Amino acid sequence: MTGGTGPGATSGTIVYYVHHHGSGHAHRAAAIAAHCRTPVVGVGSRPAPYGWPGAWHELPLDTGGGDTAETADVTAGGTLHWVPRHHDGLRARTAAVSALLAAGPARLLVADVSVEIALLARLHGVPVAVVAQPGERLDRAHRTVYDLAEVLLAPWPADPPRPWRPELTGRTVHLGGLSRYDDRTARPGPGRRRVLVLTGSGDGGADPAALAAAASATPDWTWRVAGGLTGALRDAPPNLACAGWTGEVWAELQDADVVVGHAGQNVVAEIAAARRAAVVVPAERPYGEQVATGAVLRAAGLATVRDRWPAPADWPGVLDEAMSRGGAGWSRWSDGRAAERAAAVLDGIAA
Structure with a gap:
């Protein structure tokens, strides 16, 4: 872990979880965190994204070790997305996030994205904002995390419309497309094919x-x-x-x-x-x-x-x-x- 450790480290802060797959989650998180007035503490499986404005906690990995009888049933019967049984990395990762949430307490956790981290935060009494994703998110795990969220941040515009659960509409904020280059001024194409x-x-x-x-x-x-x-x-x-x-x-x-x-x-x-x-x-x-x-x-x-x-x-x-x-x-x-x-x-x- 780097920075922000110790009792009270998350008091009055936003804890921001960043998924490690691809680079889009990290680019989006860094852009949002840079605009927050509230101090933001980042957590994720990779080092801090470029330009991250605050403390960052690098988490143990919850992957690896092979698919054995000991680690099987990674979805807990379809209830969650990734909770391999008896996995040391998962245990250490969950404990690290729990310690961080208990130290403050944090005012809010942003999940971009993890059903398990969002649920863990809510079980600590910490409100959760979830970054929404396109597609058919109707499985039990997605329904649970969308239902428990204080707000769903949709990184696409409301228009053009797309299918969305009607009961989530009131808690969904359509941000529009969000990139690390939104503060740049585009120039016309060069016209050189x-x-x-x-x-x-x-x-x-x-x-x-x-x-x-x-x-x-x-x-x-x-x-x-x-x-x-x-x-x-x-x-x-x-x-x-x-x-x-x-x-x-x-x-x-x-x-x-x-x-x-x-x-x-x-x-x-x-x-x-x-x-x-x-x-x-x-x-x-x-x-x-x-x-x-x-x-x-x-x-x-x-x-x-x-x-x-x-x-x-x-x-x-x-x-x-x-x-x-x-x-x-x-x-x-x-x-x-x-x-x-x-x-x-x-x-x-x-x-």
Whole structure:
């Protein structure tokens, strides 16, 4: 653990749990925490995100050790999502969060996202704000955590609408798309027929063979990949390059005319902040998360959405369609104030 330890460390604070999968949870949490007036203490399985404004507690991992009879039934009969039996890491992790919550007490815990951490906080008498996720969240664990939340923070706009449990409407705050770049000013695209393929750290990367085929089919476009690949890029055509992982995705976004990405909340929000024409290909995710977001984007006409990676012969038309659509419509998705909006809600509950 780093910083903020000891009795009273969480008195008058917001405890913010950040899930370790991908980078979107961390980017979103850091953006919101930076706008909070109430001190924020972060907890998660990774080191503190870049720009984290307060104390951070790195938790023991609750994974590893193999799937044995001792650790089986990780969902407790479908009641929760991840509670492997007799797991030392889970026990240490839960104890660490309990100690933190008991030291203050904290005024509020934000879960982005964990059913188990949210439930643990509420069992300590600490109110919980839950970051909502798209898709069919109708399993017992999701229903429980959404029902116990003081507020649900939805990082997408109320319009265009999407299916949502009616009884949750009064406790749901639609923030709009939220990214680490919401304070930046987007400039017009360069008009040089440049494609940026944006991959997330939680999606495994782009298929190099599919990229090479797409670039070969569109020789009048320049392709660039920001993020990872699922394998080595061999025999790449001259109009395809890979930047790898970069800490400054904004510059890559600004240099592109069309951005190709999946339908994860963070990738969509970054494209929206940059106001770029987009081709969105939803990836398979639990609960149909990205398929749900892709359907909303398609219905609203905000992006060119394809259910699967287009065939090489289809790419010229796909890119032309995206360019014709443009990126100005993203102002409906993101107004640049989502993090401020979230922080105001959290400060209000913690007051």
